[in-house]
Amino acid sequence: MIQSSRGRIKERQTGKDLRISRDREARMTWCSVLHDETLACLSERIRRQPFPAELVRYLASDLHVEAGFLIDALGLPRGVISRKINKNENLSPGQAERVIGMLRLVGQVRAMVVESGKAKGFDAGRWLGEWIEQPLPALDGRFPAEYLGDSAGREWISRLLRQIQASAFA
Numbered sequence: 001m002i003q004s005s006r007g008r009i010k011e012r013q014t015g016k017d018l019r020i021s022r023d024r025e026a027r028m029t030w031c032s033v034l035h036d037e038t039l040a041c042l043s044e045r046i047r048r049q050p051f052p053a054e055l056v057r058y059l060a061s062d063l064h065v066e067a068g069f070l071i072d073a074l075g076l077p078r079g080v081i082s083r084k085i086n087k088n089e090n091l092s093p094g095q096a097e098r099v100i101g102m103l104r105l106v107g108q109v110r111a112m113v114v115e116s117g118k119a120k121g122f123d124a125g126r127w128l129g130e131w132i133e134q135p136l137p138a139l140d141g142r143f144p145a146e147y148l149g150d151s152a153g154r155e156w157i158s159r160l161l162r163q164i165q166a167s168a169f170a
Contacts, residue, residue, distance in 0.1 A: 051096040053084035059102060063129030073132065074098040075149030101154040108158060112165045136160075 056076070060067040071078050076095055084091065091099060110124035132145040138160060139147075147153030 047093060050090035053081055053089055053091050055099055056081055057085055059099060062125035064126045065129045073145040073148045101151060105158060108161055
């Protein structure tokens with residue numbers, strides 16, 4: 001069952017309903033589910049499921065960054081997104097793809113830490129929010145946030161996170 005107005009999503013693989021929730025821990029679980037989805041399933045989800053613009057505000061809160069910073073980093077039009085949030089409207093599929101891509105990165109960081117066995121008390125959203133605002137030598141001194149505006153950039157950041165994980169266990 002899919003209900004568009006509040007972001008209710010039926011998870012195809014597990015049959016569970018996922019909700020864009022005001023509860024932060026529920027949203028972190030949702031990030032992990034999105035991270036685990038195949039790109040084909042994710043594309044189908046974005047195409048068929050409306051995502052409320054309010055998700056941008058929740059994501060910014062989870063990352064502990066200003067909503068304007070996140071909107072700019074994702075290459076979204078600030079005025080349009082603000083209007084959609086205020087009017088409780090849904091993101092367009094292209095806008096949703098960028099936000100969901102960022103949620104997947106949060107899920108990736110969360111999964112990395114769970115795999116390390118040190119997840120207790122770790123805040124994946126906060127860590128990622130701080131990390132994207134730091135210049136990195138691997139990016140020639142650029143900020144990871146500069147790469148979040150398109151899918152190729154987000155994939156590059158995802159690979160960089162995997163490399164960080166691999167070197168941590170080497």
